[in-house]
Amino acid sequence: MATNVAPPHLARRTATSKITTFASDIFRTVPLIHDIPLALSRLKSFPRRLTLSEVSGSFGDFGTFIPLTIALSRSGAISLPPAIFFAGLSNILAGLAWDLPMPVQPMKSIAAAAVVEQLSRSSVTASGILVGSMLILLSITNLIEVINMIVPVTVVSGLQLGLGIKLSSLGISMVTDLPFASQIDCGLLGVLSAILGVVLLKNEASTLENKIKLLPPAAVTLFLIALTLASIELKINGDDPLYDLPLKMFGPSVVYWAVDGINPSDWREGFFNLALPQLPLTTLNSVVSVAALASTLYPERRKPPHPQTRRSSRHKISTDDNVLSRREVAMSVGLLNSIFCLFGGMPNCHGAGGLAGQHRFGARNGTSxxxxxxxxxxxxxxxxASALTFFEAIPSSILGVLLAIAGAELGLTGLLLTFKDIHVSSPDSKTKLFVLMCTTVVIVGTGKTQYGVLAGLVAYVFYGDGFEEYKKLLQWARQPTPAATSEEMEDVTTHIEVDEEDDKNDEV
Known part of the structure; x- marks a missing residue:
């Protein structure tokens, strides 16, 4: 019986073609690098494209960035100047690479766990490097889709809800631990701030017909009030040794070698307590959701697939989200964390909520x-230096309200992630909610995010459809890859010849 065996020279050319295609695909997943001239043109046109609408939209993600960054700083989990510096640099790089209002915000799971569990700065730095490295690996191997298949959405929803409840509870306790009205920073201020925040949030969520355009965004308003009261606090209690007065320019270095002093215990804690629970959140909410939302908000920017993505069925950039591919976003988050956390940056990611918020407030391109x-x-x-001093003087009552709002938003996002797939008449609705609640209650009860994830996966396997789903996944993974037929080898040869002919024409 005759077999189709490719000649040695054809096999070598085929292997070379596959390696070249694979390397080209990886190169195109690295934001900014593969199209530097276009990025430079966007930077050159920045003054002309900077409109009031773009400036307004740039503050649309402050509701998440401000409270989490301040909380991380006050808990000692990050150094504030480097964290702000590298967050800003990440904003600029993302805007130049994609020309979209792509947000850069603290990783919520890491931030919530670090603040609530009082984890060290070394552990937080280690977690950012670990998450970044894992995302780079997932992007290169295109295993980003496998994560979606292994971790059910209900577990991710429960993780978000549990961390949201913990974060909101911490914010509320910051208000209730204060005296009611005997000082500027008091419980009454927290109650008034909460009422104002709810009113402004409702206005933000209103339709254009019902919205009061003069009302500012909630988080920015509360933050400006906090800065005003902080100034009053510094004026009244200027002799307090807690405050570094007088105010001065500059301050701590914005770049330092952050891995000095990280020991094996920090790496272990950063992996199990922070990086591992954050990974499914990042892959699903900061990668998949962002890519899909970008295609929904900016359909006019859809790109036709690259010719080489049609020639390789194995390692290719996803083409269903044509504005941004999942591999691009995963590579971006991976590089930002694995590099910037080495020099003092905090674990950051892109978020679908931030993208939607900045778009809602007027941002339409990377200028914002x-x-x-x-x-x-x-x-x-x-x-x-002044920022550090001001943040130390910020009223805990307002910060607690901001944290409670951020936690509520995180929990609400988790609920909506599952609820959008639940129908009242569907028999598996109770099963999905049970898996979600198992994840949530274990996180809230134990205070450990990794225990909640494990509990959710166990519930998914033994109570939900996880056993059958994982069984199907293993069967699919064990299926052998069919050998290339002579027709496929001939097709590859044709592509190689066409490529060589194109190269010759380009040289001419």
Whole structure:
């Protein structure tokens, strides 16, 4: 019986073609690098494209960035000036690479766990490097889709809800631990701030017909009130040794070698307590959701697939989200964390909520986040010391309200992630909610995010459809890859010849 065996020279050319295609696909997943001239043209046109609408939209993600960053700083989990500096640099790079209002925000799971469990700065740095490295690996191997298949959405929803409840509870306790009305920073201020925040949040969520355009965003308003009261606090209690007065320019270095002093215990804690629970959140919410939302918000920017993505069925950039591919976003988050956390940056990611918020407030292109990045870098470099002092004087009552709002938003996002797939008449609705609640209650009860994830996976396997789903996944993974037929080998040869002919024409 005759077999189809490719000649040695054809096999070598086929292997070379596959390696070249694979390397080209990886190169195109690295944001900014593969199209530097286009990025430079966007930077050159920045002053002309900077409109009031883009400036307004740049603050659309402050509701998440401000409270989490301040909480991480006050808990000692990050150094504030480097964290702000590298967050701003990430904003600029993302705006130049994609020309979209791509947000850069603290990783919520890491931030919530670090603040609530009082984890060290070394553990947080280690977690950012580990998550970044894992995302780079997932992007290169295109295993980003496998994560979606292994971790059910209900577990991710429960993780978000549990961390949201913990974060909101911490914010509420910061208010209730204060005296009611005997000082500026008091429980009454927290109650009034909460009422104002709810009113402004409702206005933000209203339709254009019902919205009061003069009302500012909630988080920015509360933060400005907090800065005003912090100034009053510094004026009244200027002799307090807690405050570094007088205010001065510059401050701590915005770049330092952050891995000095990280021991094996920090790496272990950063992996199990922070990086591992964060990974499914990042892959699903900061990669898959962002890519899909970008295609929904900006359909006019859809790109036709690259010719080489049609020639390789194995290692290719996803083409269903044509504005941004999942591999691009995963590579971006991976590089930002694995590199910037080495020099003092905090674990950051892109978020679908931030993208939607910045779009809602007027941002339509990368100009908004470039402006925001320049603002952050300016604050970090020139006002680093004053920023630290102001943050120390910020009323805990307002910070607690901001944390409670951020936690509620995180929990609500988790609920909606599952509820969008639940129908009242569906028999598996109770099963999905049970898996979600198992994850949530274990996180809230034990205070350990990794225990909640494990509990959710166990519930998914033994109570839900996880056993059958994982069984199907293993059967699919064990299926052998069919050998290339002579027709496929001939097709590859044709592509190689066409490529060589194109190269010759280009040289001419």
């Amino acid at each position: 986040v470039i402006f925001l990045g320049i603002l952050k870098i300016t604050i970090a470099i020139f006002f680093g």
